[in-house]
Amino acid sequence: GxxxxxxxxxxxxxxxxxxxxxxxxxxxxxxxxxxxxxxxxxxxxxxxxxxxxxxxxxxxxxxxxxxxxxxxxxxxxTLLDEGLAVAERLAQGPVGAIAGARALLAASMQNDLATQLDLEVVRIADAGAGAEAAEGIAAFAERRPPRFT
Incomplete structure (x- = not known):
C-alpha cells in the first residue's frame, strides 16, 4: 500500500x-x-x-x-550500483535544467497545450541564459563532454 x-x-x-x-x-x-x-x-x-x-x-x-x-x-x-549510477548521472548533469524539466512535466498533467507551450518558452529562455546552457553548448561545439558544476 x-x-x-x-x-x-x-x-x-x-x-x-x-x-x-x-x-x-x-x-x-x-x-x-x-x-x-x-x-x-x-x-x-x-x-x-x-x-x-x-x-x-x-x-x-x-x-x-x-x-x-x-x-x-x-x-x-546490481540494484544498489544501478541506483547510485542513476543518482550520480543526475547529480553531475545540468541540475537546473533537470529541475526545470521536472517542473514542466508535473505541470503538463493539468495544463492545456497552449499553456504548456507558454511555460516551455519561459523555462527554455531562463535555461538558455544560464551557465549550464553555456557550458552544454560550448561542450557540444567543442565535441567534448560537458562539465556542469
Missing part, C-alpha cells in the same frame, strides 16, 4: 525481478493514501490505476516495467 505510493513518487524507479506491487488498501477495508489516488493514474493511466487499486491485483516487476509503474527491472545484485 504505502510502499507502492512511495515507489511511484520517484522520477526513476528501479525494481528487482522478485519485486511486486499491490495497492493492498481494499484488502483491509481502507482507501488509498500517500497520494496514490493522484499519482498512480498519472503514472499508469486511469484504467490500470482503477484495476490496481480496486482489485488489489499483485503486479510483478516485469509487468510493472511494461505499464510504467517502474522505469526498469535490474538484477538484484
Amino acid at each position: 504505502a510502499g507502492l505510493s512511495l515507489a511511484i513518487l520517484g522520477d526513476v524507479a528501479l525494481a528487482v525481478p522478485s519485486a511486486h506491487f499491490t495497492a493492498a488498501y481494499g484488502m483491509v477495508g481502507l482507501t488509498p493514501d500517500g497520494g496514490m489516488s493522484w499519482t498512480l493514474p498519472r503514472v499508469v493511466g486511469l484504467r490500470r490505476a482503477q484495476e490496481i487499486i480496486l482489485t488489489n491485483r499483485r503486479i510483478g516487476a516485469e509487468e510493472a516495467a511494461q505499464i510504467g509503474l517502474v522505469t526498469r527491472v535490474v538484477a538484484a545484485e
Whole structure:
C-alpha cells in the first residue's frame, strides 16, 4: 500500500525481478493514501490505476516495467550500483535544467497545450541564459563532454 505510493513518487524507479506491487488498501477495508489516488493514474493511466487499486491485483516487476509503474527491472545484485549510477548521472548533469524539466512535466498533467507551450518558452529562455546552457553548448561545439558544476 504505502510502499507502492512511495515507489511511484520517484522520477526513476528501479525494481528487482522478485519485486511486486499491490495497492493492498481494499484488502483491509481502507482507501488509498500517500497520494496514490493522484499519482498512480498519472503514472499508469486511469484504467490500470482503477484495476490496481480496486482489485488489489499483485503486479510483478516485469509487468510493472511494461505499464510504467517502474522505469526498469535490474538484477538484484546490481540494484544498489544501478541506483547510485542513476543518482550520480543526475547529480553531475545540468541540475537546473533537470529541475526545470521536472517542473514542466508535473505541470503538463493539468495544463492545456497552449499553456504548456507558454511555460516551455519561459523555462527554455531562463535555461538558455544560464551557465549550464553555456557550458552544454560550448561542450557540444567543442565535441567534448560537458562539465556542469
